[in-house]
Amino acid sequence: MNRLTITTRSPAQTSALGAIIGRHVQTGTCIALDGPLGAGKTQLVKGIAIGTNVPPDVMVNSPTFVIVNEYPGRVRLFHIDAYRLSGSPEIVDLGIDEMLATGVVLIEWAQRVADALPDDRLNVSMAHVSETEREVTLQSPIHDHAQWMANLTENLDNTPTHN
Numbered sequence: 001m002n003r004l005t006i007t008t009r010s011p012a013q014t015s016a017l018g019a020i021i022g023r024h025v026q027t028g029t030c031i032a033l034d035g036p037l038g039a040g041k042t043q044l045v046k047g048i049a050i051g052t053n054v055p056p057d058v059m060v061n062s063p064t065f066v067i068v069n070e071y072p073g074r075v076r077l078f079h080i081d082a083y084r085l086s087g088s089p090e091i092v093d094l095g096i097d098e099m100l101a102t103g104v105v106l107i108e109w110a111q112r113v114a115d116a117l118p119d120d121r122l123n124v125s126m127a128h129v130s131e132t133e134r135e136v137t138l139q140s141p142i143h144d145h146a147q148w149m150a151n152l153t154e155n156l157d158n159t160p161t162h163n
């Protein structure tokens with residue numbers, strides 16, 4: 001399965017979805033997050049951090065003063081907000097290839113720098129449904145994520161979260 005749409009009904013559920021994704025990411029994984037302001041991209045990243053065992057005292061937020069945030073966990077997580085970047089060349093200059101060689105890259109507003117991202121990535125598109133609901137579409141054009149995507153929905157209600 002390479003495409004799945006899930007509706008989350010709270011920030012905690014989006015975090016829980018992120019945690020399931022986080023348990024399956026590996027060095028070299030690029031996760032491209034898109035959707036409008038407040039769609040929940042950062043909320044999902046917080047969950048991914050939980051799922052990769054980033055210690056709970058590590059702050060996970062959109063990078064503001066620096067362009068890339070790095071979190072330590074089972075794998076290294078590099079968190080980029082392309083909203084603040086001028087475009088694809090900047091992400092190449094930032095060393096995205098080196099980041100993918102040593103960890104997982106999570107990019108908010110990824111469409112802005114799509115040319116510079118690997119084709120083999122997990123695209124996550126988020127949209128508002130209501131004040132507390134978000135539609136999250138996961139799509140992976142190359143890599144087959146069938147194994148964990150198949151039971152994603154079932155697991156969603158039972159996943160512990162910290163955020």
Ligand SMILES: Nc1ncnc2c1ncn2[C@@H]1O[C@H](COP(=O)(O)OP(=O)(O)OP(=O)(O)O)[C@@H](O)[C@H]1O
Pocket residue numbers: 008009010011012013014035036037038039040041042043044062108131132133134
């Ligand atoms: N089901 C939901 N999933 C995620 N967030 C939700 C949900 N329902 C309500 N929210 C709220 O929506 C907001 C999402 O904020 P978040 O910072 O994650 O968005 P974002 O997509 O990263 O925005 P930005 O483009 O500004 O970085 C939070 O205030 C969160 O509490």
Ligand SMILES: [Mg+2]
Pocket residue numbers: 041042043062108
């Ligand atoms: Mg954000």
